[in-house]
Amino acid sequence: MKAEPATLGFAAHVVAWQKTHGRSELPWQNTQDPYRVWLSEVMLQQTQVSTVLGYFARFLERFPDVAALAAGSEDEVFGLWSGLGYYSRARNMHRCAQEVVARFGGAFPRSAAELTTLPGIGRSTASAIAAFCFGERVAILDGNVKRVLTRLLGFDGDMSSGAQERALWDIATQLLPPADQPADIARYTQGVMDLGATVCLPRRPSCMICPVGALCVARREGEPERYPVKTRKLRRTAQSLWMLQADDGADRVWLEKRSARGIWAGLYSLPVFESREALLAVLSPAERAAVVDAPPFLHVLTHKDLHLHPVRVVSEGRSLGEGGAWFAAASWTALGLPAPVRKLLAQQPALDAS
Secondary structure, three states: OOOOOOOOOOOHHHHHEEEEHEEEEEOOOOOOHHHHHHHHHHHOOOOHHHHHHHHHHHHHHHOOOOOOOOOOOEEEEEEHHHHOOOOOHHHHHHHHHHHHHHHHHHOOOOHHHHHHHOOOOOHHHHEEEEEEEHHOOOOOOOOHHHHHHHHHHHOOOOOOHHHHHHHHHHHHOOOOOOOOOOOHHHHHHHHHHHHHHHOOOOOOOHHHHHHOOHHHHHHOOEEEEEOOOOOOOOEEEEEEEEEEEEEEEOOOOEEEEOOHHEEEHHOOEEEOOEEEEEEOOOOOHHHHHHOOOOEEEEOOOOOOOEEEEEEEEEEEOOOOOOEEEEHHHHOOOOOOOHHHHHHHHHOOOOOOOO
């Protein structure tokens, strides 16, 4: 499938619009530093700009360049990431920094093809870095851009299909500014992202002010919200877990580092159990007699609903399992903690140890 002739002026419209109406104030814009562009691209995956701003600044303060990030510990990276979710991004980001240093001498490769050989860098992220920093003529296709292009083209292929997504990649490449206009690549790339983020919204898009509205098939049809088409739905599951919130009587909490697989992989967490009985089994008789069941609550992951049941107890101060330790409140902020654990610790009232 090829781009229709009527849309071949799309890039010029986007470039002109971005110069006057696009975003230009974000801290990862107006730079050709691949480290900053890469960091922002990873953080912005499935996360809103308003949330990322603070994390981006804190990461740069602690890790100002890729060599500093590569030299940091995984625990420190998780600690700074804590609250952003999707922790595999942080793990891959740390591994990627180490490979950039080890394989490329601390300089990011300049082509999208080489960038995709690094951990956690997919085709769209690689293209964004290559386009913004090195002027390579490559297309991006993140969620915002998919929405813009499928509406522009009236592309009704099922985006759950790899073949249909590849077809859209081909068209996205055809729509790029011409090869003899390399200066427009970065502006166009930013512009098409801006369109999706500020005008061509998932719900109630602002078609009346869209700079490419005259070219847009979905606008002519009057049904922009039917694009992009995606028929395969995520299958949600549910799980109940019991969390041991043990205090040693000296305002320290027992936390365990989780394994490298499963939910919250590699993070510090309250001990987690499949049942209340399994949780009670690790306690002494005196501890079991003093447990307090806190109100259960729901924590929503991308594919799963977690029904969490905190059980609080003042422990005898002994070890409660391998891979764990007692941590005072002053050290919690430096640890990579799952969001529900951080929430529980922030709300923790004192228990009577008598």
